[in-house]
Amino acid sequence: MCAPDPRPLLQLDALVAGYARPVVGPVSLWLARGEVLGLWGPNGTGKSTLLKAIGRSARVFSGCIELESGATLAHLDQQPVRLPAMPVTGRELLRAAGARPEEPERTGRLPDVLAPLLKRRIDRLSGGQYQLLWVWSALATGADLVLLDEPTNNLDPANRAALIEILGRERDGRGVLIVSHDHDFLERVCSRLLEARDTGLVEVRTARGPGS
Numbered sequence: 001m002c003a004p005d006p007r008p009l010l011q012l013d014a015l016v017a018g019y020a021r022p023v024v025g026p027v028s029l030w031l032a033r034g035e036v037l038g039l040w041g042p043n044g045t046g047k048s049t050l051l052k053a054i055g056r057s058a059r060v061f062s063g064c065i066e067l068e069s070g071a072t073l074a075h076l077d078q079q080p081v082r083l084p085a086m087p088v089t090g091r092e093l094l095r096a097a098g099a100r101p102e103e104p105e106r107t108g109r110l111p112d113v114l115a116p117l118l119k120r121r122i123d124r125l126s127g128g129q130y131q132l133l134w135v136w137s138a139l140a141t142g143a144d145l146v147l148l149d150e151p152t153n154n155l156d157p158a159n160r161a162a163l164i165e166i167l168g169r170e171r172d173g174r175g176v177l178i179v180s181h182d183h184d185f186l187e188r189v190c191s192r193l194l195e196a197r198d199t200g201l202v203e204v205r206t207a208r209g210p211g212s
C-alpha cells in the first residue's frame, strides 16, 4: 500500500500498541481526507486497540502515529457511555460532546431521524436511538478525523440505513476510520476496506463501494 501524495490526514507506521503488553501490530496504514476507511477481522485481533492508540487511550510500544498538524479527532468507543438517570436532553449531550446542534438544524444538516431525539431525555432513549445520537455527536463536532468502533451496534435496519446516509453526507473534508463486524455496512460506506489477518492488515476489494 502506498500513501497518497500530498501527506495523508493520518498515517501509522509499523505501529505496535496495547496495554501492559503489546496486543496489535506492527500495523501500517494511511487515511486521506474525504475517505472512509473500514477495518474488519476476527475477534481479539486488536482492531479496537488500534483505534484507542490513535485516540491516545492505549499504549504505543513502537512505530508511530502521525496526524496532520492541527487536525482534531473524535473517538467513539465500542460501548457508548450511558449516563445514569438524569434529565439530560439529546441537545445537551451534543453540546457537551462539543457539537453545535443549533447549527446543523439551521443549515439542514441534522438528519430527520435525529430531530425528535434532541428534546428527549437521553436516559429514556432506546439503545438504538442513543447509539445513533452518539455517532452523530462525533460527526457534528466537525472533527477532522472520526474513529467509530462498531457504530451499527443496537441499530435496527431503518436506523442502520439512516447511519449509512449520514456517513455518505458527512465524509467530505474529513477522514473516518470504522471498525465493524458488519461487512455489508462497511462495503456500503467505505472507500477502502482493510482486513485484519495473521499476516497483518490486507486491503480487500469492496464489492459495492460507498453510496450504493
Ligand SMILES: Nc1ncnc2c1ncn2[C@@H]1O[C@H](COP(=O)(O)OP(=O)(O)OP(=O)(O)O)[C@@H](O)[C@H]1O
Pocket (backbone or CB within 6 Å): 019, 020, 023, 041, 042, 043, 044, 045, 046, 047, 048, 049, 050
Ligand atoms: N484494557 C485492556 N487491558 C488489557 N488487555 C486488553 C484491554 N482491552 C483489550 N485487551 C486485549 O487486547 C486484545 C485485543 O482486543 P481488542 O478489543 O482490541 O480486539 P478487537 O479486534 O477489537 O476485538 P472484537 O472484534 O472482539 O471487538 C484482546 O486479547 C483483549 O483481551
